[in-house]
Amino acid sequence: MNVVDRNLGRAIGPALFLAAAVLVILLPRFMGEFRLLQFTLVAIYVIALLGLNILTGYSGQISLGHGAFVGVGAYTAALLSLGRPGLEAFQLDPPSWIPLGDGMRPIFTIPIAALVTGLFGLLIGVPALRLGGISLALATLAIAVSFPIVMKRFAEVTGGGGGINLNLPETPFGWDISTRHWLFYEAWVTAGIVFLAAWLLTRGRIGRAWRAIRDGEVAAVSSGVNPALYKTFAFGVSAAFAGAAGALLAIETAYVNPDTFPVGISILLLASAVIGGLGSLAGAVFGALLYVFLPIYAQKPPIFSFEFADQAPGVVFGVFLIVIMLLLPGGVAHFFRALVVAARTGRFRRRSRTSELA
Amino acid sequence: MAIPARPALPALDVSPAVRTLILGLGGFLGSIAALVLIGLVLTQTEEAFTWSGYWQQVVSGLAQGAIFASLALALVLIYRATDILNFAQGEMATFTTYIAWSLMNHMSYWPAFALTLVLAFIGGAAIERTIIRPVEHRPEIVVVIVTIGLLIALNGLVAWIWNPEVKAFDSPFPNRTTEIGGVVVAIQDLGVLGVTLVTVILLWAFFRFTALGLVMRAVANSQDASRLLGVRVGWMLALGWGLAAVLGAIAGMMAAPSVFLDPNMMLIILIYSFAAAVLGGIDSPVGAIVGGLVLGVLINLLGTYVDFIGGDLRLPAALVVLLIVLLIRPQGLFGHKVVRRV
Numbered sequence: 242m243n244v245v246d247r248n249l250g251r252a253i254g255p256a257l258f259l260a261a262a263v264l265v266i267l268l269p270r271f272m273g274e275f276r277l278l279q280f281t282l283v284a285i286y287v288i289a290l291l292g293l294n295i296l297t298g299y300s301g302q303i304s305l306g307h308g309a310f311v312g313v314g315a316y317t318a319a320l321l322s323l324g325r326p327g328l329e330a331f332q333l334d335p336p337s338w339i340p341l342g343d344g345m346r347p348i349f350t351i352p353i354a355a356l357v358t359g360l361f362g363l364l365i366g367v368p369a370l371r372l373g374g375i376s377l378a379l380a381t382l383a384i385a386v387s388f389p390i391v392m393k394r395f396a397e398v399t400g401g402g403g404g405i406n407l408n409l410p411e412t413p414f415g416w417d418i419s420t421r422h423w424l425f426y427e428a429w430v431t432a433g434i435v436f437l438a439a440w441l442l443t444r445g446r447i448g449r450a451w452r453a454i455r456d457g458e459v460a461a462v463s464s465g466v467n468p469a470l471y472k473t474f475a476f477g478v479s480a481a482f483a484g485a486a487g488a489l490l491a492i493e494t495a496y497v498n499p500d501t502f503p504v505g506i507s508i509l510l511l512a513s514a515v516i517g518g519l520g521s522l523a524g525a526v527f528g529a530l531l532y533v534f535l536p537i538y539a540q541k542p543p544i545f546s547f548e549f550a551d552q553a554p555g556v557v558f559g560v561f562l563i564v565i566m567l568l569l570p571g572g573v574a575h576f577f578r579a580l581v582v583a584a585r586t587g588r589f590r591r592r593s594r595t596s597e598l599a
Numbered sequence: 600m601a602i603p604a605r606p607a608l609p610a611l612d613v614s615p616a617v618r619t620l621i622l623g624l625g626g627f628l629g630s631i632a633a634l635v636l637i638g639l640v641l642t643q644t645e646e647a648f649t650w651s652g653y654w655q656q657v658v659s660g661l662a663q664g665a666i667f668a669s670l671a672l673a674l675v676l677i678y679r680a681t682d683i684l685n686f687a688q689g690e691m692a693t694f695t696t697y698i699a700w701s702l703m704n705h706m707s708y709w710p711a712f713a714l715t716l717v718l719a720f721i722g723g724a725a726i727e728r729t730i731i732r733p734v735e736h737r738p739e740i741v742v743v744i745v746t747i748g749l750l751i752a753l754n755g756l757v758a759w760i761w762n763p764e765v766k767a768f769d770s771p772f773p774n775r776t777t778e779i780g781g782v783v784v785a786i787q788d789l790g791v792l793g794v795t796l797v798t799v800i801l802l803w804a805f806f807r808f809t810a811l812g813l814v815m816r817a818v819a820n821s822q823d824a825s826r827l828l829g830v831r832v833g834w835m836l837a838l839g840w841g842l843a844a845v846l847g848a849i850a851g852m853m854a855a856p857s858v859f860l861d862p863n864m865m866l867i868i869l870i871y872s873f874a875a876a877v878l879g880g881i882d883s884p885v886g887a888i889v890g891g892l893v894l895g896v897l898i899n900l901l902g903t904y905v906d907f908i909g910g911d912l913r914l915p916a917a918l919v920v921l922l923i924v925l926l927i928r929p930q931g932l933f934g935h936k937v938v939r940r941v
Contacts, residue, residue: 301740305747368922375684376925378743379873380918382686386870387915394911504866508751515744555755562748566741567733 253581257523258436265429274421278493279533281421284428285489286529290514291439291522292482297511298519299443300475301455306365306381308507309388310480312497314358314487316392318350319405319497328398331405335398347410347492348427354488355481362480363473370472377476385507389499404498407491428489435482439522442478451475452520505555512562518574527573626889634896641904654782656899662788664895665795669850670865670872671879671887672799673843679819679882680839681735683742687749689869691726692847693862694753695719696855697761699848700768708771712852716845723844724837731840732833758862768855791853798849799888802842815839867914871898874921880934889932 265284269277293307304310320328320335324344328335335341369380392399399405412423442448450471453461458468491497509532517528536554565572569591571579583589638653670688677685685691695715702711730749734742772790776783806812817825818835826832850872851865858864875894879886897920898913908916925931 297740301738303740303743368926375739375743376877378686379684379870379877380922383870383874383914383918386867387918390911391915508747511744511747512751553755553759556752556759557755559748559750559752559755562751563730563745566745566748567730570737570741 261526262433269422269425274419277421277425281425281428281493282490282533283529284425284432285486285493286510286513286532287432287525288435288489289483289486289510290517290525290528290532291435292479292486293510293514294517294519294522294525294528295439295443295451295482296475296479297514298521298524299448299455300451300472302370302472302476303375303378303511304381304476304479305378305504305507305511306384306388307479307483307510308502308504309381309385310358310362310483311487311490311506311510312388312392312499312502313361314354314484315491315497315502316399316405316487317354317357317484318347318488318491319407320398321345321350321353322347322407322492323405328405331400333397333400333405339398347407347488350492351431351485351488355485358484358487359477359481361484363477366473366476366480370469370476381507382504385504388502389504392499392502399499400497402499404496404501407495407497409495410492424493428493431485431489435485436522436525439482439525443522447471447474455520509558512558516558516561516565516572518572518576519570521571521574521578523577524572524574531573630893637900645904651782655784656903657896658782658784659788660896660899661892662785662791662895663899664875664892665792666850666854666868666891667871667875667895668888668891669795669798669846669853670868671875671891672802672884673846673850674872674876675879675881675884675887676839676843676846678876679884680815680836681731681742683739683746684873684881685843686743686746686869687726687753688843688847689865689872690750690753690757691719691723691844692851692868693865694757695722695844695848696768696851696860696864697757699852700761700766700855700860703769708769712771715848715852719844719848720841722841723847724841726844727837727840728833732836735836754862761862763862766860768852768860770856787856794849794853798846802846811838870914871895871917874917878921878924878931880931882935883931883933886931886933 268280272280289307289311292310293304296302296304320339320341322345323331325335325341327344328341365380365384366377369377393402396402409420409424412418412420416423443451450461450466453464453466454468454471461468490501494501513528513532514525515528516531517526518524535557539554539557569576571592579590634657638650641653642648670692673688673692674685677683677688695718698718699711699715702714705711706714726749730745731742734745770787770790772787774785774787776785777789778784806816814825814830815835815838817828818830818832819839822832825835847865850868854868855864858868871894872891875890876887877890878894879888879890894917898917901908901916902910902913905916
């Protein structure tokens with residue numbers, strides 16, 4: 242590879258990021274409120290999947306509980322944005338030791354929700370990681386199943402099965418755009434910030450340590466990497482991202498409800514992260530697009546004139562997941578990368594040479 | 600390379616069979632003593648406590664635990680042979696239970712039961728051959744993700760084929776209670792315990808006394824050595840998956856009359872079974888059975904006698920208990936410590 246080639250290669254990432262940013266800014270001009278809502282959801286799941294990708298794709302651990310982490314973020318945002326007076330207006334009676342405040346503008350709850358969820362993740366992750374192996378997947382799966390049950394049980398804080406309703410925030414600064422429009426930008430700007438944070442985390446020393454652990458823990462230890470420390474950190478960051486996504490989800494949909502976060506969400510999030518492409522930040526974007534649009538198009542394929550049953554998306558997701566793992570473990574992101582390489586070298590590599598996952 | 604360390608032998612200078620007998624008997628008497636002790640504590644703390652009600656809860660806990668034990672045994676079987684946890688085990692069980700439901704529309708219970716087991720065996724082995732085999736030598740995480748894909752696909756497929764509405768499932772046992780020594784127990788519970796007991800004994804006899812069982816144990820011990828001795832390792836693994844699917848099918852058909860037929864019916868049972876397998880030590884069949892029974896009784900007693908937990912917080916409570924046990928004894932009750940060598 243000559244120098245020009247290498248510089249071109251380095252420019253591709255930022256160029257794509259800018260192109261995506263321009264696309265996002267222009268997108269609302271071409272679509273109605275409903276599509277806008279769908280693309281806002283895409284931004285939200287980009288954030289959650291970036292977190293999951295850091296965990297699974299970079300540090301090689303599996304979480305089947307990210308739906309619950311999104312849920313924790315959502316509840317945190319809902320409780321904080323209403324505050325104690327707002328909750329009491331709904332006949333809820335949160336115990337006085339929970340610091341709820343008097344309500345705040347929803348956007349400010351996003352970083353707090355991320356922090357709270359990150360700490361919650363550490364609380365779960367530290368013992369689970371100590372056990373090692375597959376126990377993290379088991380512990381997180383258990384969290385995912387327990388989450389709706391626990392939310393329903395402590396109804397005096399969470400509103401129980403009925404959940405909590407919020408108000409859609411007003412567009413600030415006297416801007417002349419609709420609330421949906423404003424929420425679209427809020428979600429995508431957050432996604433952009435999180436994307437950059439993920440990029441900074443994964444490109445340097447920390448990212449290298451994560452990949453080393455993923456591709457061979459024993460070798461990583463021999464090179465002076467402390468796996469427990471880095472794995473725990475990855476889990477915390479990952480949960481925090483999911484929490485930020487949850488806060489945005491609560492703000493965007495204006496309600497939180499235990500049944501919005503069933504265990505299936507957690508499993509489909511993992512599936513989307515894998516199909517989108519593990520070990521690639523762009524993979525999170527593909528994954529989020531899949532997560533939002535695949536269920537719709539799997540039920541009603543765009544070209545054909547028939548409809549599948551409601552259950553088709555699950556089957557399609559599952560089969561995709563298996564086929565991707567068998568044939569193209571790097572997912573959609575790797576597919577495009579391999580295409581670019583193939584265009585130059587004439588050779589399509591199904592798998593990366595360096596890692597089993599990317 | 601993970602090598603199981605040799606289990607520490609207690610200082611008993613007797614033959615292994617006698618030793619097993621002593622330990623088993625000791626464990627049995629110990630558990631009864633523990634249960635009596637818990638009951639004695641409860642007589643002090645609970646106002647409306649009755650011993651017959653208490654033993655009734657224990658028996659129904661055992662019946663629930665027997666279902667966890669069957670599925671946990673299936674997980675352990677696959678884990679011992681291939682070092683992977685099969686996240687699709689529960690959905691495989693659900694799928695076969697639905698097949699049983701369809702068959703029972705055309706024939707009586709026990710023929711349908713037997714035919715389901717045969718189909719489950721074929722299905723389990725076929726899944727190993729077609730889906731698991733290609734990823735066999737890839738890292739653990741890849742295999743786990745494939746089993747998760749299988750979970751999603753089977754779950755969707757069940758709902759697609761049989762529609763997601765909840766269905767009733769026949770039980771071969773009468774829906775009555777009987778009295779044993781002053782304790783009222785459901786015949787359904789006794790039946791579940793009986794079926795599980797027969798299954799476990801048959802499985803044990805298969806591994807202990809048949810040549811095929813011996814070969815399968817050899818494969819679980821060392822695939823390379825078995826291959827050098829001319830064992831067709833791939834087929835033995837498929838056989839293991841088939842047997843695991845049979846165990847799952849039994850668990851599903853035993854659970855279905857009480858939890859009803861529903862595409863997600865095995866999910867919570869799967870988590871309890873994971874917990875049971877991990878509690879017992881993930882590589883120990885005896886541990887899976889004991890873990891399942893202990894968990895079944897534990898959640899039933901916690902749910903009945905601890906008001907804060909009640910009916911709905913059983914699962915989280917069971918997981919907290921599991922976590923505490925594992926922090927004290929990471930290899931589980933009967934598991935082997937894994938020593939890593941570089």
